[in-house]
Amino acid sequence: MEIFVIVLVMLVLIGVSNVIYRYIPFIPVPLIQIVLGAVITVIPFGVHLHLEPELFFILFIAPLLYNDGKNTPRDELWRLRAPILLLSVGLVFVTVFVIGYTIHWMIPTIPLAAAFGLAAILSPTDAVAVGALAGRIQLPKSLMRLLEGEALMNDASGLVAFKFAVAAAMTGVFSWQKASFSFIVIAAGGLLVGAVLAFIIIGIRHLLRRAGLEDETMHMLLQLVTPFLLYLVAEELGVSGILAAVAGGIVHAIEDDRVDHSMPRLKSVSVNTWSVILFILNGLVFVILGLQIPQVTTVIFKDPGFNNLEVIGYAVIIFVLLLVLRFVWTFLFTWIGKDKLSFKVIILTTISGVRGAVTLAGAFSVPLLLNNGSPFPQRDLIIFLAAFIILLSLLTASILLPLIAKKRVIADETEQAHEEREWQMKVMGAAIRHLEHVSHEANEEAIESVIAEYRRMILQMEMIENQNRQLPSRRQKELEMRIIALDIERKYVDEQLEKGAISEKHANFYFKMLDQIELILANRLHLWRMVLKGLWNKVKASFNGSGYKLAFTDADITALRGLRLQCSEAVLEEMDARCAPEAKDDPTECVTAYYHQIISRMKAMPIHSRNKTHDFHEARKELHWVAIQAERDEVQSLYEKGTIDRELASTLRRHIRDREAAMYEEDEIG
Secondary structure: HHHHHHHHHHHHHHHHHHHHHHHOOOOOOOHHHEEEHHHHHOOOOOOOOOOEEEEEHHHHHHHHHHHHHHHOOOOHHHHHHHHHHHHHHHHHHHHHHHHHHHHHHHHHOOOOHHHHHHHHHHHHOOHHHHHHOOOOOOOOHHHHHHHHHHHHHHHHHHHHHHHHHHHHHHOOOOOOOHHHHHHHHHHHHHHHHHHHHHHHHOOOOOOOHHOOOOOOHHHHHHHHHHHHHHHHHHHOOOHHHHHHHHHHHHHHHHHHHHOOOOOHHHHHHHHHHHHHHHHHHHHHHHHHHHHHHHHHHHHHHOOOOOOOHHHHHHHHHHHHHHHHHHHHHHHHHHOOOOOOOHHHHHHHHOOOOOOOOHHHHHHHHOOOOOOOOOOOOOOHHHHHHHHHHHHHHHHHHHHHHHHOOOOOOOOOOHHHHHHHHHHHHHHHHHHHHHHOOOOOOHHHHHHHHHHHHHHHHHHHHHHHHHHHHOHHHHHHHHHHHOOOOOOOHHHHHHHHHHHHHHHHHHHHHHHHHHHHHHHHOOHHHHHHHHHHHHHHHHHHHHOOOOOOOOOOOOHHHHHHHHHHHHHHHHHHHHHHOOOOOOOOOOOHHHHHHHHHHHHHHHHHHOOOOOOOOHHHHHHHHHHHHHHHHHHHHHHHHHHHHHOOOOHHHHHHHHHHHHHHHHHHHHHHOO
């Protein structure tokens, strides 16, 4: 029961981290998850999880690297094979040698073999962390492929070097010749075993299909167990389970390229299933990392045998030396090789060497006792240094990468407006695809109606070439003018209510609609004020008995449309007084155009043209929400992949809010 509660808490933290990330997108999700994991550990009655390194590797690292192997472009991996091998193998052994001797020199109480072990476990970069950090900025594609390829391979080389260093510390015996030969056997054996097993599993899938067993669930189950089988079998044979998972992923990617056309539904199920699993596993990796850090630091900070500032200084020195080594190594192979990298790319490569969960799991796997029964020397300090360096690498990359990486450059406002329109159409296209995906017989008519509406908006956007030529400052002014216009409508409705020209029922409904539109348009600073205002209105409604759902007749709908028309005319009259014709780019122009459009729509609409059923309108209202959410999800996905930057993502979200407000208004009173 305790394990279930811990897992449930961690899953909740993953969800919370993504909510927080929506509001502070400049802080990467991994850091948020680490902080949440640490917080939930230090609070009273917090969660405490004992990390089992072997279980961690098979449960998290195997499927994550298997998926990376499937999705990393094979042609680019092959093209970059030389720099990838130099970073994932050559740099690992240079790091072990240089950092190992440095650690032993700084901290003589750590034996040389144990120092080599710490250096070895610090050498692998974390594929999950690299992907999570790079997804929010625009790194050069070739650099991203290099980092992904390095992270796929150096886990194995670092862990093998760590294994031999720990064995030497345990026994006091070490042979460079034996270690080098064993490394080649373990690495090559892992790749070979992974590839062979993957071909066997693919053969089983073909046999099942020939036997007529094409059930997607069964084939999906076989996909899910594949990385675990690859890892377990390889480890049992004494070779690298991590490289076996990577090789298996690459082989399955080759097979999937052939099979996708014959089993399209399996591809759809596979993509959706793996996206959920990877989302959970990625999150759990960093939450678990956060859960371990307070425990690790407490042991050292409370031990009177350690000077806290001194051990932190050790960690900083080791981390800086890791950066220097990575920079020098990258500079040297660039200088010697044919492809010349710019100084900026070399700096980016240096900073992108993020350490992660593999490093901490390896550090925790250091034995408690030596073969002679005595405690492993400075085990707690080794784990502390590994954890602190992980944090330093994550913080450094999070802060410096966005500052150094290439930012989106727009030549002028016309180009910016054109780019915004292009992305808006792509995002709306994603909404159309999602609606087509969720279509079924019961909602087919409503789906077609909403899709037609989206296609009409896309067509209008294609026709209006000069739309949205606005500076951010003007956009903010336009938003302020929209809010002012809503206040003008409220004032007009109040006046009509006092005169007895409209009923209280219609006025209350109209006020509610205006509040909802303002809530949709409000930026984050005003959002909570509007939410609280909405909650207060609901509380008041529950006390005065007006909280029931209003049932409108055709006459009510007609009256509300008439009120909408009158309010729009009142806004235009007020805005005309505010408008400055001589001013360039007057923000009132956009607002007046919006209300002119409403008036045209209301006048063109028959007195009551709703011949559709109530169910149709309810389905259409629900599908509007589904489409808007699909747009938001598409923007978030593009941002997390690094396809668009934060500024463009914010602009697209603003346009989505505008569409949501217009759709809400149309759904309520036509």
